[in-house]
Amino acid sequence: xxxxxxxxxxxxxxxxxxxxxxxxxxxxxxxxxxxxxxxxxxxxxxxxxxxxxxxxxxxxxxxxxxxxxxxxxxxxxxxxxxxxxxxxxxxxxxxxxxxxxxxxxxxxxxxxxxxxxxxxxxxxxxxxxxxxxxxxxxxxxxxxxxxxxxxxxxxxxxxxxxxxxxxxxxxxxxxxxxxxxxxxxxxxxxxxxxxxxxxxxxxxxxxxxxxxxxxxxxxxxxxxxxxxxxxxxxxxxxxxxxxxxxxxxxxxxxxxxxxxxxxxxxxxxxxxxxxxxxxxxxxxxxxxxxxxxxxxxxxxxxxxxxxxxxxxxxxxxxxxxxxxxxxxxxxxxxxxxxxxxxxxxxxxxxxxxxxxxxxxxxxxxxxxxxxxxxxxxxxxxxx
Amino acid sequence: xxxxxxxxxxxxxxxxxxxxxxxxxxxxxxxxxxxxxxxxxxxxxxxxxxxxxxxxxxxxxxxxxxxxxxxxxxxxxxxxxxxxxxxxxxxxxxxxxxxxxxxxxxxxxxxxxxxxxxxxxxxxxxxxxxxxxxxxxxxxxxxxxxxxxxxxxxxxxxxxxxxxxxxxxxxxxxxxxxxxxxxxxxxxxxxxxxxxxxxxxxxxxxxxxxxxxxxxxxxxxxxxxxxxxxxxxxxxxxxxxxxxxxxxxxxxxxxxxxxxxxxxxxxxxxxxxxxxxxxxxxxxxxxxxxxxxxxxxxxxxxxxxxxxxxxxxxxxxxxxxxxxxx
Numbered sequence: 001x002x003x004x005x006x007x008x009x010x011x012x013x014x015x016x017x018x019x020x021x022x023x024x025x026x027x028x029x030x031x032x033x034x035x036x037x038x039x040x041x042x043x044x045x046x047x048x049x050x051x052x053x054x055x056x057x058x059x060x061x062x063x064x065x066x067x068x069x070x071x072x073x074x075x076x077x078x079x080x081x082x083x084x085x086x087x088x089x090x091x092x093x094x095x096x097x098x099x100x101x102x103x104x105x106x107x108x109x110x111x112x113x114x115x116x117x118x119x120x121x122x123x124x125x126x127x128x129x130x131x132x133x134x135x136x137x138x139x140x141x142x143x144x145x146x147x148x149x150x151x152x153x154x155x156x157x158x159x160x161x162x163x164x165x166x167x168x169x170x171x172x173x174x175x176x177x178x179x180x181x182x183x184x185x186x187x188x189x190x191x192x193x194x195x196x197x198x199x200x201x202x203x204x205x206x207x208x209x210x211x212x213x214x215x216x217x218x219x220x221x222x223x224x225x226x227x228x229x230x231x232x233x234x235x236x237x238x239x240x241x242x243x244x245x246x247x248x249x250x251x252x253x254x255x256x257x258x259x260x261x262x263x264x265x266x267x268x269x270x271x272x273x274x275x276x277x278x279x280x281x282x283x284x285x286x287x288x289x290x291x292x293x294x295x296x297x298x299x300x301x302x303x304x305x306x307x308x309x310x311x312x313x314x315x316x317x318x319x320x321x322x323x324x325x326x327x328x329x330x331x332x333x334x335x336x337x338x339x340x341x342x343x344x345x346x347x348x349x350x351x352x353x354x355x356x357x358x359x360x361x362x363x364x365x366x367x368x369x370x371x372x373x374x375x376x377x378x379x380x381x382x383x
Numbered sequence: 384x385x386x387x388x389x390x391x392x393x394x395x396x397x398x399x400x401x402x403x404x405x406x407x408x409x410x411x412x413x414x415x416x417x418x419x420x421x422x423x424x425x426x427x428x429x430x431x432x433x434x435x436x437x438x439x440x441x442x443x444x445x446x447x448x449x450x451x452x453x454x455x456x457x458x459x460x461x462x463x464x465x466x467x468x469x470x471x472x473x474x475x476x477x478x479x480x481x482x483x484x485x486x487x488x489x490x491x492x493x494x495x496x497x498x499x500x501x502x503x504x505x506x507x508x509x510x511x512x513x514x515x516x517x518x519x520x521x522x523x524x525x526x527x528x529x530x531x532x533x534x535x536x537x538x539x540x541x542x543x544x545x546x547x548x549x550x551x552x553x554x555x556x557x558x559x560x561x562x563x564x565x566x567x568x569x570x571x572x573x574x575x576x577x578x579x580x581x582x583x584x585x586x587x588x589x590x591x592x593x594x595x596x597x598x599x600x601x602x603x604x605x606x607x608x609x610x611x612x613x614x615x616x617x618x619x620x621x622x623x624x625x626x627x628x629x630x631x632x633x634x635x636x637x638x639x640x641x642x643x644x645x646x647x648x649x650x651x652x653x654x655x656x657x658x659x660x661x662x663x664x665x666x667x668x669x670x671x672x673x674x675x676x677x678x679x680x681x682x683x684x685x686x687x688x689x690x691x692x693x694x695x696x697x698x699x700x701x702x703x704x705x706x707x708x709x
Contacts, residue, residue, distance in 0.1 A: 011620060019521075023527045023528060032542070032545045044553070045553065046552060048555070180387075181390045184390060185397060193442045201440075204435065204436040214705060221693050222690070223690055226454045228675065229683045252397075316651075317652070336537050336541065365533070374596055
């Protein structure tokens, strides 16, 4: 309908190109995170993730050996720089081609690989691309080899090491379990409560119904922040304190307006005939709800569960307030925001990996259940 | 893991308790309080049906009342007291807040967020919805733009750290700068004024998908006749979009706009993780967290200010909802 004759192809081209650009723009940040989480940590700080498929130039240092062979009035030490223990620590998986070398820390890449560097006093050093070197010195080196700085290409490396570390150390595994522990009850419990209330608001007649619906709509936008202090005080007074119990209650309540609103909208849209005829047949409201309305409303229940799951999984605010701040009960968002970003701000590999671990589950749920999610969104805001 | 066990038990108690409550209360109502038999059968059935809605509603009303209605009052009352809950300070917390420079910055920044984020998200979402509408791979494109909706604000902030990082080998922006010949990396989150916009970009990135999905559905719902008529009258694609389509989905655009506005007023995570409110990027929700656990009086006062800002949206929403129910 949009395609006016004669303008079709150029417009289609423009549309395709703009959408490609938009999608790329939207995807690039996430791709960057994923790529970074799979890289060696040394490489992350040496080159941007967009250069991940290419070799990285790393600067390293080592010492030559001391096994000198006399050659005329000089001594010659030969060997491979990668045999040196110190140099090897920079390249745990074997070194790549040496690009340049030097003998002074201030200028570690003074000489190109393969050339012979004149170090003065008849001393000279050659380092080849494969790491072999030849050091000529007028004096017996004794037990101290020559200091060598060199830059080498490190091949692009991808590793699951970051994931191994994140999932086994740093209490991140604990945080993962904690997040699950918060999320599942907080998703399951509100559904039934909300479904009953939604049925009453959709299909039962009683004074004050309109007012209650208006109240629910109003509560949809009440800022959560308002509830934090009074409810935490209340939890403390009745002995729940900061605990999983408390956060389950809190999430249940904070998700309730959306649950009631969404499910009511859906139930109100069910065909009136079905409900009227069941009533005529003598079904009580309870039977009608359990046998007919609830099964028919499954899509709305699913939509709400996805919302609530994503919301509780991704929540930082409620977890910070209603859960204790000790390591044993931190959820992933708190862990990342407070621990990883705070004390280890520079460890990009761990940051990227932790972030990816925390977003992987919601993204999987999202893609698996996208249909329900979209349907829920639409029921919640378009009529 | 005892906590997991506790969780499973809670699910069982929670769900089982709900089922038991609804079943037993109905049973008791029908069998014992107002039995549908005996001499008063008619009256009893009527009475039972008058009570039943409240049985259905009670648990929901209870949690809503306790966790959302009571705090509105509770927070306001608490905000009238000082750091020490025994000391009544009247509106002291509010006057102190309005006098403090950080609060003014937070308030102004928040105003910026409320204007920029919903406008940008809705606009880009609308454009994306229109562009992907007729594409063969449109639903894939939509999924990709929609995906950030599933990502936590903390996760999103981390993702964007890799764009904003103050290092040309990590941050994309500085890499682009370096490629253009600027040698010194800059920390975009420390540039006054603009840093706020860089933070807003993160939320726009998240919320555009939401706007797009809803507006795409609204665009699909436009009756074909109006579009056909416009084409026959010689409207070009731009006119078709801005003069014919947009006015027809205006109500939906407003709903999307207000929904995002309300969300903006709640989000503290992005500022908290990216700058911690430093470099003049504080907004009200993150400013409140500065006082949380330290000075409940001030924290509740800020929360109440947020509530007052949201209030017009709330009334507008309620009016819309009532109108739809006729």
